[in-house]
Ligand code: SF4
Ligand code: SF4
């Protein structure tokens with residue numbers, strides 16, 4: 001008996017086993033056609049070409065460069081207006097709001113935490129470029145490259161003045177939102193910035209009902225409270241704000257020397273123009289150093305409190321993850337297993353995943369939420385601390401100047417200044 | 422004099438903060454860059470994980486959904502009694518609309534030769550409800566299955582269906598290889 005006679009059937013057996021394994025349920029053999037029938041082609045259209053994605057980066061770069069030049073050198077509101085219309089059409093209605101810098105931080109966070117996810121060059125560019133420009137020339141991205149920003153800018157009708165303390169306190173929310181968004185992205189749970197993007201539905205001309213309502217309400221409110229999303233929600237705006245605060249150059253209201261005519265004082269729809277510091281205040285600050293030091297000293301405490309508070313609710317936070325949610329549901333309310341309408345439960349029961357595997361995965365995710373919640377809470381505490389001490393830092397200012405953190409470089413105030421070059 | 426001093430101090434603080442932020446940005450960018458790809462990501466349904474729950478039809482940001490049924494013809498048995506085409510236990514053998522599984526009558530049946538029939542999806546009608554794919558997997562070869570069609574999909578940063586898919590079947594795939602067609606790869610992800 002030859003070896004091959006033994007091996008051949010074995011190999012055949014193996015081969016059939018493999019094909020069966022491959023297709024699972026090949027119940028009926030593929031027919032052998034006699035009529036010369038050929039399988040039709042299955043169309044698999046390609047996604048948008050990679051070169052076009054790189055093209056988007058170049059377009060963004062172009063918008064940022066031209067806007068910077070307009071803001072610093074040309075100083076023309078009209079130019080900025082037309083640039084922002086262009087950005088609305090290209091990044092908004094043509095590219096349908098994706099990919100955008102506002103959400104890109106989540107991809108960065110996910111790629112740093114998830115070993116399997118690699119972020120693409122385009123996303124890195126969309127994340128980094130506006131921040132670099134913000135460090136150099138202020139928030140030129142907001143002025144006329146961000147589709148979310150410009151759509152709000154274009155609907156401003158009659159801006160009302162928001163009380164300073166309201167503006168300042170609500171201005172903390174973007175930092176909280178940013179921290180939570182990064183937490184949810186890094187744990188692979190959800191991209192909440194994209195999910196609650198109020199304008200993407202408008203750009204796509206269709207979305208879930210509540211998103212359309214959200215978008216339209218933001219625009220309606222935005223007619224009177226200028227750029228509400230930018231000022232009180234936008235998490236990427238938080239990053240742009242801190243980078244812009246230390247920008248190398250920035251739009252200035254006057255082309256030359258401020259003559260304190262006050263003409264521009266009320267011209268900013270966003271309340272972003274700082275008045276000269278009154279002498280009285282300057283004297284007061286001197287007496288405030290003690291308070292300043294006190295608040296600076298309690299920052300670590302605030303960070304601890306924030307971290308502790310958030311980490312003790314890490315289970316609640318983690319329930320946004322489907323695995324954690326399902327594991328808790330099955331343990332707390334086992335009767336859902338008999339509910340034929342609960343799709344998630346039924347799918348889980350029908351899958352070959354065991355309860356132990358689910359619980360193990362849920363525990364892992366909860367553990368990473370615990371660590372993440374400490375970091376997030378600490379960060380929120382830090383921001384609160386800075387907010388507190390910023391009340392006691394008064395910069396000596398002789399002129400009317402745009403607030404570098406809050407100014408969107410929209411250029412409206414420029415034409416109010418009577419000073420000539 | 423004193424003003425000048427505060428001014429230069431302020432400038433010093435500003436430029437050191439700026440320098441620090443450039444460093445931080447460079448650090449984050451560099452870290453991300455080390456683990457980056459020149460390719461792009463798109464979303465795709467893993468047909469071996471899909472449990473035909475129907476959410477693909479209802480949760481895509483587009484209406485009708487960018488998810489469509491595709492037919493892996495080489496796997497199909499070309500059966501007369503197609504589990505993906507006819508409602509199980511249908512009254513007679515007619516192929517009238519009320520006997521069809523597909524809610525939009527998107528499957529076109531064509532006689533090829535005795536006893537074989539070809540089933541073709543009309544993509545314009547298909548809403549990606551997975552009813553046919555479920556039927557085909559239950560009674561047939563599982564050759565009908567769902568895929569995200571990339572000329573329709575707007576490639577959301579986070580696919581709205583991926584979030585709600587109970588089987589975790591929707592995943593990111595490389596843009597250079599954007600389909601997970603049955604027959605082209607195996608359940609464990611290998612290529613055939
Ligand atoms: S350029 Fe800045 S300060 Fe001037 S109106 Fe626009 S946002 Fe306000
Ligand atoms: S949501 Fe998931 S399980 Fe449901 S039909 Fe789509 S891919 Fe299949």
Ligand code: SF4
Pocket residue numbers: 464480481482483486487488569573574575576577579580581582583
């Ligand atoms: S990525 Fe967006 S458009 Fe594409 S299938 Fe998912 S939800 Fe639909």
Ligand code: SF4
Pocket residue numbers: 489490522523524525526527528542546547548549550551552553554
């Ligand atoms: S049954 Fe559903 S998935 Fe299948 S072809 Fe019809 S609409 Fe498409």
